[in-house]
Amino acid sequence: MSADRDLTSREVVAFLARQVETREIVVLLGLMLVASLSEGLGLVLLIPLTQLFVGSEGAAASSLLASLADAPVAALLAGFVGLVSLRAVIVFLVNERRREIGLSLGRRLRTQAHAALMGADWRWLSRQHSGDHASLVMAEADRAAGLADHVLVTLTGLVTVAILLVSTALVSWQVAVAILLFGGAASLLYANFSRGGQAEGRAYVAAHGKLQRLVTNALSHLRAARIAGAQPGMARDFDTAVSDLAAVEQRYFRATHAVNMLFQIGAAFALAMFVYVTVELAAIPLAFAIPLTALAVRLVPLLGSLQQARRSWQFDIAGLGYLLSSLEDARAHPDVAEAEVPPVHLSRELALRGVTLTYHGRTDAVFEHFDMVIPAGGIIAVRGQSGAGKSSLADLVSGLIRPDEGDLCIDGVALGDAQRASWRRHVAYVEQEPYLTPGTIAQNIAWGASDSPDLQAIRDAITAASAEFVFDLPQGIETEMGEDGRLFSGGEKQRIALARALLAKPQLLILDEVTAGLDARNAEQIGASVRALRGRCTVLILSHDERMLALGDEVLDLDEARSFRAPESGT
Numbered sequence: 001m002s003a004d005r006d007l008t009s010r011e012v013v014a015f016l017a018r019q020v021e022t023r024e025i026v027v028l029l030g031l032m033l034v035a036s037l038s039e040g041l042g043l044v045l046l047i048p049l050t051q052l053f054v055g056s057e058g059a060a061a062s063s064l065l066a067s068l069a070d071a072p073v074a075a076l077l078a079g080f081v082g083l084v085s086l087r088a089v090i091v092f093l094v095n096e097r098r099r100e101i102g103l104s105l106g107r108r109l110r111t112q113a114h115a116a117l118m119g120a121d122w123r124w125l126s127r128q129h130s131g132d133h134a135s136l137v138m139a140e141a142d143r144a145a146g147l148a149d150h151v152l153v154t155l156t157g158l159v160t161v162a163i164l165l166v167s168t169a170l171v172s173w174q175v176a177v178a179i180l181l182f183g184g185a186a187s188l189l190y191a192n193f194s195r196g197g198q199a200e201g202r203a204y205v206a207a208h209g210k211l212q213r214l215v216t217n218a219l220s221h222l223r224a225a226r227i228a229g230a231q232p233g234m235a236r237d238f239d240t241a242v243s244d245l246a247a248v249e250q251r252y253f254r255a256t257h258a259v260n261m262l263f264q265i266g267a268a269f270a271l272a273m274f275v276y277v278t279v280e281l282a283a284i285p286l287a288f289a290i291p292l293t294a295l296a297v298r299l300v301p302l303l304g305s306l307q308q309a310r311r312s313w314q315f316d317i318a319g320l321g322y323l324l325s326s327l328e329d330a331r332a333h334p335d336v337a338e339a340e341v342p343p344v345h346l347s348r349e350l351a352l353r354g355v356t357l358t359y360h361g362r363t364d365a366v367f368e369h370f371d372m373v374i375p376a377g378g379i380i381a382v383r384g385q386s387g388a389g390k391s392s393l394a395d396l397v398s399g400l401i402r403p404d405e406g407d408l409c410i411d412g413v414a415l416g417d418a419q420r421a422s423w424r425r426h427v428a429y430v431e432q433e434p435y436l437t438p439g440t441i442a443q444n445i446a447w448g449a450s451d452s453p454d455l456q457a458i459r460d461a462i463t464a465a466s467a468e469f470v471f472d473l474p475q476g477i478e479t480e481m482g483e484d485g486r487l488f489s490g491g492e493k494q495r496i497a498l499a500r501a502l503l504a505k506p507q508l509l510i511l512d513e514v515t516a517g518l519d520a521r522n523a524e525q526i527g528a529s530v531r532a533l534r535g536r537c538t539v540l541i542l543s544h545d546e547r548m549l550a551l552g553d554e555v556l557d558l559d560e561a562r563s564f565r566a567p568e569s570g571t
């Protein structure tokens, strides 16, 4: 997943406009307009107030100001306090709305990213890295949501600048034009400095993603790393990734601070020019010069926050670009959607017909025009060297992946995409390292069940999986399993995973290397459970383990066979 091209501001605004409700934007813009108007008016009111101290000589520049100058002092002061208070209240409301918009956008982007990944095709998904997914759903969705805030800050700033300029023009149009020209030139100059922002943002996405991948990988393989003594190497890789990320951040902040420094110098120069023009050249009376200076002093930090928002915006656009291209990529590889189709029921035979499967980036096919027929209720063992295609066969018969050519057929009917999705619900899969959550045994067994199963069903599944040791535990099925089931042995974990599979009452049960590394007693207990399923459930055993292969009515050797038909002895 990557995003290598710059997004234009128009694309970003169009995307955000689609995500945020128009009503919300209209309310916010209205509030921002009132806040800016009250600020502008408040500053204009300074003129008659200043005249109270410095006199009104030469001060009648417009009829509005002339009428204000005649107003009673108490009214002027009350108006000033009222306007400032009104602005404070509105700014509070604007900030609340901004925060809400940002938070709900973040939530929406996170949900969209998660849904796109969850809904992607398995063959595409298996080529991706879970660290990238974590990075996308957490960090990049946040950064993309932060963009909405930068846009709103920019909009608020621009509206306020416009109103302050109008207020300035009410006092002196020459000064307003001078500010406009100077501000325009400065903004063009600063645009140059912001140009590299998206490239810096992309470097951040890459460095952050690398670190996230390393952490995700290290955490899921900590035991193996400890035993293999790989920790020093992992620590070195981690240090490098942390330093790379810090260097990217350092570059970004240095550039940002340099732009700020230049802005401060430019602003001081502009302010000096402003005072010089106002007092020396234009000889504007003090009653105007003081409020004009107040306007200028207000404009400087405002323009500063605008250029700051512009840099952050450029930087965060890279996050949005990455998010959008990842969403596009995931959605271009959709998993099959479950539609309203008649339930698939295996009562005679499960077959692969003329199946060809070649993985992305590989030239050799794992299966080429492969045929296989297994009878319902039978136990079929599949052997083959590593890489012969045992797991791929499991993915094909479970309907997880679609072959490039050929069909998965149940009772002679080739399954379309919607039926393939429906068929999956009748398949249970137990793998070598079962997925276990840090909950109780009962919660782990019930994991994935569509309806919450009753306790008796869970107990029956435990018995069917030869996992009765659970009943002897002090807390029985309520015993905590620890992360990844760390508090249990490999054999115990496998039998709990088998109980989970049996609870689902599957039509097809796939056991993928379930006895790898288990002792004879545990393997025998699993074997006894499998034998008891004969005639009740179709079982596919993928294994290198002779003890498991011996359970099969027939053995399919993937190193030899390019087609396989098991006799109907299972039913």
Ligand SMILES: Nc1ncnc2c1ncn2[C@@H]1O[C@H](COP(=O)(O)OP(=O)(O)OP(=O)(O)O)[C@@H](O)[C@H]1O
Pocket (backbone or CB within 6 Å): 123, 126, 127, 359, 360, 362, 366, 384, 385, 386, 387, 388, 389, 390, 391, 392, 393
């Ligand atoms: N997602 C994938 N992308 C690319 N190639 C893949 C992918 N999954 C599997 N392969 C390749 O397909 C071939 C069959 O892999 P598969 O995992 O099905 O073999 P296996 O018999 O289960 O191996 P093992 O016993 O080692 O688990 C291998 O060459 C493997 O490298």
